[in-house]
Amino acid sequence: MNLLAIYRSGFKCSKCNKSFTSKDVFLDLTVTSGMKEYSELKPARTELFRSPLVSFLYERGWRQNFNRSGFPGRDEEFQMAQDYFQSVAGGILVDVSCGSGLFSRKFASSGAYSSVIALDFSENMLRQCYDYIKQEETPMNTNLALVRADISRLPFASCSIDAIHAGAAIHCWPSPSNAIAEISRVLKPGGVFVATTFLSTPTNSGPFSIDALRPLRQIVGPVNSSYNFFTEGELEDLCTSCGLINYSSKVQRSFIMFSGQKP
Ligand SMILES: C[S@@+](CC[C@H](N)C(=O)[O-])C[C@H]1O[C@@H](n2cnc3c(N)ncnc32)[C@H](O)[C@@H]1O
Structure with a gap:
């Protein structure tokens, strides 16, 4: 799998016979790929990132803003993930949910992996990732592939992937539990999942806090914004309930990097 192999290539699912062809810089493996009449909208927190403007601005200031909440920044987060x-x-x-591929590109150029797949639901984020790769003069035959897919339906065989990274993404996913169940399904035994997100903060304590309103979430939807923020207990519960073991985490203000392993 590399960038050249994907462009104008075709894949066929051996189980359902659906064909997937690529006329773009990424391979579209969503269920809706190739559909002509039918279309569907995802929640706002997914649709937002499909915009060309947001994709363009993402590494040009948007992502750097996360540092104010305690995110250590691209280089340090990359090194922390590499350690896991x-x-x-x-x-x-x-x-x-690679976005414009700020970590995918670093994972690929580290040479530490036999293949790196940069996966996102946003076509424009994947195109932006491709543009950065060209600018950085990353060789086109580098072991990096761009794939469009929904996190709740990962296009990989069960027990086929060694490592899954999800930077600043779980709060954008339509169903974190479906997503982590999928991640757990595709990881090989011993495979490692590492993710970062914003914790719902203690400043939200009190009768009208996010935590106090949490039980209402099922009735009224997410309470603080269009994003879903979680407590550390919820993140650990999600991982362990989806079959991952050896949960561990590092926290810095609202930033959390957490990890789980497929038994
Ligand atoms: C805040 S960005 C994170 C980008 C990058 N991983 C980082 O660490 O900065 C969240 C990403 O999640 C993606 N996303 C949202 N919903 C998704 C879904 N249902 N399936 C896959 N990716 C999704 C968005 O397209 C967006 O690129």
């Missing part, structure tokens, strides 16, 4: 992935070096890594 030590036991799966040499394997296949999927950077899910």
